[in-house]
Amino acid sequence: xxxxxxxxxxxxxxxxxxxxxxxxxxxxxxxxxxxxxxxxxxxxxxxxxxxxxxxxxxxxxxxxxxxxxxxxxxxxxxxxxxxxxxxxxxxxxxxxxxxxxxxxxxxxxxxxxxxxxxxxxxxxxxxxxxxxxxxxxxxxxxxxxxxxxxxxxxxxxxxxxxxxxxxxxxxxxxxxxxxxxxxxxxxxxxxxxxxxxxxxxxxxxxxxxxxxxxxxxxxxxxxxxxxxxxxxxxxxxxxxxxxxxxxxxxxxxxxxxxxxxxxxxxxxxxxxxxxxxxxxxxxxxxxxxxxxxxxxxxxxxxxxxxxxxxxxxxxxxxxxxxxxxxxxxxxxxxxxxxxxxxxxxxxxxxxxxxxxxxxxxxxxxxxxxxxxxxxxxxxxxxxxxxxxxxxxxxxxxxxxxxxxxxxxxxxxxxxxxxxxxxxxxxxxxxxxxxxxxxxxxxxxxxxxxxxxxxxxxxxxxxxxxxxxxxxxxxxxxxxxxxxxxxxxxxxxxxxxxxxxxxxxxxxxxxxxxxxxxxxxxxx
Amino acid sequence: xxxxxxxxxxxxxxxxxxxxxxxxxxxxxxxxxxxxxxxxxxxxxxxxxxxxxxxxxxxxxxxxxxxxxxxxxxxxxxxxxxxxxxxxxxxxxxxxxxxxxxxxxxxxxxxxxxxxxxxxxxxxxxxxxxxxxxxxxxxxxxxxxxxxxxxxxxxxxxxxxxxxxxxxxxxxxxxxxxxxxxxxxxxxxxxxxxxxxxxxxxxxxxxxxxxxxxxxxxxxxxxxxxxxxxxxxxxxxxxxxxxxxxxxxxxxxxxxxxxxxxxxxxxxxxxxxxxxxxxxxxxxxxxxxxxxxxxxxxxxxxxxxxxxxxxxxxxxxxxxxxxxxxxxxxxxxxxxxxxxxxxxxxxxxxxxxxxxxxxxxxxxxxxxxxxxxxxxxxxxxxxxxxxxxxxxxxxxxxxxxxxxxxxxxxxxxxxxxxxxxxxxxxxxxxxxxxxxxxxxxxxxxxxxxxxxxxxxxxxxxxxxxxxxxxxxx
Numbered sequence: 004x005x006x007x008x009x010x011x012x013x014x015x016x017x018x019x020x021x022x023x024x025x026x027x028x029x030x031x032x033x034x035x036x037x038x039x040x041x042x043x044x045x046x047x048x049x050x051x052x053x054x055x056x057x058x059x060x061x062x063x064x065x066x067x068x069x070x071x072x073x074x075x076x077x078x079x080x081x082x083x084x085x086x087x088x089x090x091x092x093x094x095x096x097x098x099x100x101x102x103x104x105x106x107x108x109x110x111x112x113x114x115x116x117x118x119x120x121x122x123x124x125x126x127x128x129x130x131x132x133x134x135x136x137x138x139x140x141x142x143x144x145x146x147x148x149x150x151x152x153x154x155x156x157x158x159x160x161x162x163x164x165x166x167x168x169x170x171x172x173x174x175x176x177x178x179x180x181x182x183x184x185x186x187x188x189x190x191x192x193x194x195x196x197x198x199x200x201x202x203x204x205x206x207x208x209x210x211x212x213x214x215x216x217x218x219x220x221x222x223x224x225x226x227x228x229x230x231x232x233x234x235x236x237x238x239x240x241x242x243x244x245x246x247x248x249x250x251x252x253x254x255x256x257x258x259x260x261x262x263x264x265x266x267x268x269x270x271x272x273x274x275x276x277x278x279x280x281x282x283x284x285x286x287x288x289x290x291x292x293x294x295x296x297x298x299x300x301x302x303x304x305x306x307x308x309x310x311x312x313x314x315x316x317x318x319x320x321x322x323x324x325x326x327x328x329x330x331x332x333x334x335x336x337x338x339x340x341x342x343x344x345x346x347x348x349x350x351x352x353x354x355x356x357x358x359x360x361x362x363x364x365x366x367x368x369x370x371x372x373x374x375x376x377x378x379x380x381x382x383x384x385x386x387x388x389x390x391x392x393x394x395x396x397x398x399x400x401x402x403x404x405x406x407x408x409x410x411x412x413x414x415x416x417x418x419x420x421x422x423x424x425x426x427x428x429x430x431x432x433x434x435x436x437x438x439x440x441x442x443x444x445x446x447x448x449x450x451x452x453x454x455x456x457x458x459x460x461x462x463x464x465x466x467x468x469x470x471x472x473x474x475x476x477x478x479x480x481x482x483x484x485x486x487x488x489x490x491x492x493x494x495x496x497x498x499x500x501x502x503x504x505x506x507x508x509x510x511x512x513x514x515x516x517x518x519x520x521x522x523x524x525x526x
Numbered sequence: 527x528x529x530x531x532x533x534x535x536x537x538x539x540x541x542x543x544x545x546x547x548x549x550x551x552x553x554x555x556x557x558x559x560x561x562x563x564x565x566x567x568x569x570x571x572x573x574x575x576x577x578x579x580x581x582x583x584x585x586x587x588x589x590x591x592x593x594x595x596x597x598x599x600x601x602x603x604x605x606x607x608x609x610x611x612x613x614x615x616x617x618x619x620x621x622x623x624x625x626x627x628x629x630x631x632x633x634x635x636x637x638x639x640x641x642x643x644x645x646x647x648x649x650x651x652x653x654x655x656x657x658x659x660x661x662x663x664x665x666x667x668x669x670x671x672x673x674x675x676x677x678x679x680x681x682x683x684x685x686x687x688x689x690x691x692x693x694x695x696x697x698x699x700x701x702x703x704x705x706x707x708x709x710x711x712x713x714x715x716x717x718x719x720x721x722x723x724x725x726x727x728x729x730x731x732x733x734x735x736x737x738x739x740x741x742x743x744x745x746x747x748x749x750x751x752x753x754x755x756x757x758x759x760x761x762x763x764x765x766x767x768x769x770x771x772x773x774x775x776x777x778x779x780x781x782x783x784x785x786x787x788x789x790x791x792x793x794x795x796x797x798x799x800x801x802x803x804x805x806x807x808x809x810x811x812x813x814x815x816x817x818x819x820x821x822x823x824x825x826x827x828x829x830x831x832x833x834x835x836x837x838x839x840x841x842x843x844x845x846x847x848x849x850x851x852x853x854x855x856x857x858x859x860x861x862x863x864x865x866x867x868x869x870x871x872x873x874x875x876x877x878x879x880x881x882x883x884x885x886x887x888x889x890x891x892x893x894x895x896x897x898x899x900x901x902x903x904x905x906x907x908x909x910x911x912x913x914x915x916x917x918x919x920x921x922x923x924x925x926x927x928x929x930x931x932x933x934x935x936x937x938x939x940x941x942x943x944x945x946x947x948x949x950x951x952x953x954x955x956x957x958x959x960x961x962x963x964x965x966x967x968x969x970x971x972x973x974x975x976x977x978x979x980x981x982x983x984x985x986x987x988x989x990x991x992x993x994x995x996x997x998x999x
Contacts, residue, residue: 074995076853077927139923143914150908153953157961165961169953176913176949180942183923187930187938194931201927 017123039119043101087495167250178230185226212278224282234267238297248316253360261353297324302435329410337413344406368459376452402484551576559635569635608652615776621979644670648780687764698747705740748781771870796847805845811838846932854924861917890964917990
């Protein structure tokens, strides 16, 4: 039955699009773009089934589970399934991908077919990462996704694209290769306990990881955490990010900031905390401090940027710091806030990169100093820019506020943080965000209009219908989450609650026990 | 226990059908070649047919191994699988060589005969059940390769390559023979099964251990592991490019098969000091191979140093000496064969007369003019770098798993860290082909059969990467 395989369909539908593109003539650019857009829209439509059929009252850890034996000798299975956390992130991915294509309809001029293929392949990897319940499968998606991103930056990027692409892939690989060894060691550890066998089945390993001695947990936690911290990126591992974001073409930046960074924070939630809880407790202060430093550092560096795209890139470092802080508060509020903030950041930063792309396409410059008085030539654009900026800052009534508020609440409440200083310093990041974002907005949109209305020697036209549609779709959700976040928070609540309770249980000496009897065990 | 029956029976022949058929076809090619001296195409087709027949027969010989020819050979099972690797390498090499040799004005039928003979040697090595058979196999393979390395006899480089390979190879043979002599001296037999029975007592005998050490040296030489790798870069650089591909896959695979056979299947070195020695050799190969490869500007030399590094990864499977190590190496060898024959194949297409067009920069902008070739090369490079979903990744996964299982996690960590270094130089080629402007192009379009061979190799890399169960049991 096809309805039993909705998740698999969501993951792999873009592959069909890639296959279809092979049959589209090379020069037929319009058709290529339409096939790409249709595929991603269809993928989004299918993922809506996941959203509406998701059962928040269910007691199972994961829903829409599918299992197939893949490599029997090593107990590796094609095992996918989602809980509320992965559901939201999958929705974010399938929502942003068509918008990334639509929003940059005319901004790619060569090798359009290959470009569309790469975006589609990227989507496969992104959705796959959030759906995988087998560490081997997860690793495949996690790594395979680097290839399309590498090409997207390297072929269609800016002038420094080669440097940025190589730096991106080397940084990310460095972390994930050590994670690979940890995956192997974890699977091997499972075979050393009585009655155990080598496995990479995540749900089974949830029972195994917490039983390990603290020293072993620590090493594995570090290997996993390094990989995720690079991806997030957590200060001081963030140096690849400004290069990659700035050099990537607009759609690449949107997906990079919107989705790829979330894989790091998702990894902390899905793997680091439940697999190595004791080690995680030990590292709360370190990660908490790095998160807070990242929040402030990212904001301060964003403030002094002269390039708008770079400013948005550094603001990501700051925003993702909030998410990490929320996760390591290990409270329900903080964790819920973190999950929601992942979605929020995807929406608002995705939109910001689209906005930067739109203005760059027109003026061929991104230097803030080249602009001023844009509101007079692009009034509609200025409204969108305003809403998105305010969302990014965290204005009440828009989405950013809800996420940041929950995170700060969790950080204040958390018994894992030794002092409230974490929350206090983090809160200053909200103020700094207002400074750099509004200041940039003011310099670009208000002030004196440039001579003859020319920016970088080009006259600016206001956003067209396609662009309004793209930004409008995002703004709908920015407002929705700001006004009624319950629609989304209710999805992730059970999973977050279970995780936090599990962590508390372990903290007080309990043994984690999740059962997953449905999984056939080969061998 | 194997009964030593003298005389050849009919079942000996049927059980070793892939080997026997290849020998017959080698002789047939020799005969055909002597008939039509100036028609190398004839030898080409006959040798192609011979390899294909033997390959098909090999698939029927994957069951349990049976000792044949009076216990000198063990056919089927392990040997059957290895035969598939060797024959795949030979088949792809032959398909890729014709166009190349014609362009280089060195197209002579002896080429194919030598490929067949050396493949026969490889098959003897993987199926050996006696140290004498090991020796015979290694020599048959190596002597053919010495000639192949110098096949472009008007080129100084090619002559240098052959001479170097021959002299150092002869030196390694000395080690091998001395090792066999010492083992014979302490155990009184060259029969591997008998040695296996005596192994518990012998493993404390220093002379026997020195003999084993000699074998490690000889095998390490053949797989070009550090510090016995000095010959390899010059030999690979000077040899005809498709031959370099053949040497780095078929010949290396054969040496690994023997290595596995003697040290894991027979001697069972798990946990011994010998396995520690091999682990050190593995580590040195990964480090030296990968770091030196970064500095190369010639693609052939880069591939050669990378092949030293890959020998290091595979050796960690032997050092681990467990089932995962063995299965991992076997999978790795097959994946590596597709990748490296393919990569050398593309290099041979790009190469021009007088060793021109062999540097990295000559690939700049290739994707604009030859998108298919650039795509294939990228797949090969990503697979070499061990990035999923390509087969190279799964090979590494398996051998590192073996290392972790054998409590050699440090080797796995070193392996992944050096892999990271390798990503830099493999992707450098991708950067040039896709991200840079340039006028890289083929001299003339590659023959259809070569392109098919490359496409098939790439297809297998993808399929084996996504579904390794196809070959791994």
